[in-house]
Amino acid sequence: MIIVGAGLAGLSAGYYARMNGYRAQIFEHHSKPGGVAASWDRQGYAIDGGIHFLMGCRSGQPIFELYRELGVVESEADIIPMSTYGRALDQRDGRAVVATRDLGRLVDDLASVSPRDRGSLEKLIGAARALQGLDMASAGLERPPELMSGREKLKQMWGLRGAGRYFSGQWVRPVSEFTKDLHDPWVRWVIDNLFLPEVPVWFVAALLGLLADGQLGMPARGSRGIVAGMQSRYLERDGEVTFGATVEEILTDHGRAVGVRLADGSIHRSDAVISAADGRSTIFTLLRGRFLDRRVAERYEKWALFRPMVLIHLGVARDFPDDPPLTMVRLDKPIDIGSESIQGMFIRLFNYAPGFAPVGRSLVQVELETDWDHWNLLHAEPHAYQAEKDRVLAEVLVRLEAVYPGVSSQVDMTDVATPYTTWRYTLNHRGAYEAFLPTPETITTAVDRTLPGLQGFFMAGQWVMPGGGVPPALFSGRHAVELLCHWDGRPFVRSRTE
Numbered sequence: 496m497i498i499v500g501a502g503l504a505g506l507s508a509g510y511y512a513r514m515n516g517y518r519a520q521i522f523e524h525h526s527k528p529g530g531v532a533a534s535w536d537r538q539g540y541a542i543d544g545g546i547h548f549l550m551g552c553r554s555g556q557p558i559f560e561l562y563r564e565l566g567v568v569e570s571e572a573d574i575i576p577m578s579t580y581g582r583a584l585d586q587r588d589g590r591a592v593v594a595t596r597d598l599g600r601l602v603d604d605l606a607s608v609s610p611r612d613r614g615s616l617e618k619l620i621g622a623a624r625a626l627q628g629l630d631m632a633s634a635g636l637e638r639p640p641e642l643m644s645g646r647e648k649l650k651q652m653w654g655l656r657g658a659g660r661y662f663s664g665q666w667v668r669p670v671s672e673f674t675k676d677l678h679d680p681w682v683r684w685v686i687d688n689l690f691l692p693e694v695p696v697w698f699v700a701a702l703l704g705l706l707a708d709g710q711l712g713m714p715a716r717g718s719r720g721i722v723a724g725m726q727s728r729y730l731e732r733d734g735e736v737t738f739g740a741t742v743e744e745i746l747t748d749h750g751r752a753v754g755v756r757l758a759d760g761s762i763h764r765s766d767a768v769i770s771a772a773d774g775r776s777t778i779f780t781l782l783r784g785r786f787l788d789r790r791v792a793e794r795y796e797k798w799a800l801f802r803p804m805v806l807i808h809l810g811v812a813r814d815f816p817d818d819p820p821l822t823m824v825r826l827d828k829p830i831d832i833g834s835e836s837i838q839g840m841f842i843r844l845f846n847y848a849p850g851f852a853p854v855g856r857s858l859v860q861v862e863l864e865t866d867w868d869h870w871n872l873l874h875a876e877p878h879a880y881q882a883e884k885d886r887v888l889a890e891v892l893v894r895l896e897a898v899y900p901g902v903s904s905q906v907d908m909t910d911v912a913t914p915y916t917t918w919r920y921t922l923n924h925r926g927a928y929e930a931f932l933p934t935p936e937t938i939t940t941a942v943d944r945t946l947p948g949l950q951g952f953f954m955a956g957q958w959v960m961p962g963g964g965v966p967p968a969l970f971s972g973r974h975a976v977e978l979l980c981h982w983d984g985r986p987f988v989r990s991r992t993e
């Protein structure tokens with residue numbers, strides 16, 4: 496089979512293809528694997544422009560066993576459980592709050608700022624406690640929904656029975672609706688930014704439940720270690736991969752996928768094709784929009800995308816021994832980029848494991864949500880594009896100095912990646928690094944992994960798992976091969992131990 500894309504989903508599909516006896520060839524646009532789980536070297540620093548945290552840190556859990564199977568981790572030591580999720584800081588008045596595994600403390604700290612909001616906050620934390628123990632990373636993903644019997648679906652619902660009430664009514668509103676009822680704007684900003692204001696309330700409650708449960712962790716080997724581990728597993732099983740190979744067309748014959756044509760004009764034939772690449776270009780460009788129905792078309796017309804980011808990395812000659820890994824800053828002076836006024840920036844310190852920076856130095860990442868069109872237009876004029884990157888970097892350094900005094904004079908490496916950079920290396924539409932936003936509607940939609948009228952073709956990856964993320968990408972690669980086995984009338988082998 497041919498697989499388009501060597502991101503996490505493509506590598507997962509490749510591994511399961513080999514495990515199930517298919518000859519597998521991955522074609523990848525970039526010069527290396529990983530897709531948006533990207534890492535690169537700069538002046539002695541190992542920049543990590545991808546995965547921040549993983550759900551599921553303990554062996555024995557289905558998601559952890561999947562990580563181990565695919566080489567994402569070798570052992571529990573490869574995931575460092577998070578005792579602190581992050582700190583929120585208001586630069587306007589210096590207020591700060593830290594979200595730790597102690598959820599009661601979070602309520603008390605926020606309620607001390609705004610006593611009138613205690614009731615709403617307690618309700619949210621009550622839901623988090625009720626959802627504690629929920630296996631959010633693998634719930635509903637262990638088997639492709641297309642192949643689940645009515646009995647299996649019932650069993651799955653039964654497994655969620657304790658949490659059932661949190662998947663309906665007020666809990667399926669977007670977080671931004673929930674926070675409208677909060678009185679204090681700062682408390683509202685904190686809750687909105689714990690994840691994203693568009694996700695359903697239950698999602699943030701479940702995330703806090705995972706934190707309290709010790710089920711959120713940071714990858715000790717970074718995105719680089721995760722991708723290298725997955726690539727090794729695939730290659731050990733004689734999987735084949737070609738880099739710098741952009742697929743321009745998925746070839747079809749009488750309603751069947753039969754191979755691909757690359758940008759260099761070469762044709763490669765196969766019995767089946769899995770696309771683990773950007774969904775829009777797969778459907779509308781590589782397949783010329785010929786295998787579509789109204790439902791599929793509407794998703795690409797109507798569903799909102801993740802807002803792209805400017806990712807700034809700084810190497811700094813200092814340690815941050817007492818600082819949490821994430822600081823969410825509500826800016827006193829917004830940063831204007833294009834037509835937008837950016838109100839908040841996220842700072843991540845890669846100080847939780849060695850390997851990101853030389854000894855005595857630290858890798859710092861600053862994320863700003865920004866506009867695709869601005870950067871896409873600018874890149875056509877290299878001088879203006881570079882000047883804008885330099886300007887945004889300078890603006891960020893001024894704000895950073897207020898958080899970590901003295902830091903701007905300690906910087907010895909800078910790297911600015913824009914939404915255009917994301918597109919250039921991964922071809923994700925409009926730099927949407929995690930595809931569709933996980934709204935109450937999208938997150939519960941089971942997106943088909945096949946297209947109407949096309950046989951021998953499957954999709955994997957974040958464009959068929961709204962909201963993206965590592966577990967959905969990994970499961971979707973496995974699902975694609977499981978569907979293919981079903982289509983081929985073969986039993987599906989899930990793990991080396993079977």
Ligand SMILES: Cc1cc2nc3c(=O)[nH]c(=O)nc-3n(C[C@H](O)[C@H](O)[C@H](O)COP(=O)(O)OP(=O)(O)OC[C@H]3O[C@@H](n4cnc5c(N)ncnc54)[C@H](O)[C@@H]3O)c2cc1C
Nearest residue numbers: 500502503504524530531547548742772956957963964965
């Ligand atoms: C900054 C950042 C932080 C994140 N943090 C987290 C986190 O904390 N936790 C979490 O779970 N997830 C996180 N994610 C999301 C997670 O990394 C992604 O959802 C996941 O890696 C997506 O994998 P994928 O294989 O579906 O897609 P992609 O990574 O987009 O892979 C698609 C691949 O297909 C290739 N391709 C595209 N078109 C073609 C073509 N025509 N021909 C050949 N190849 C092609 C691309 O080059 C790419 O390599 C984060 C992502 C980013 C960017």
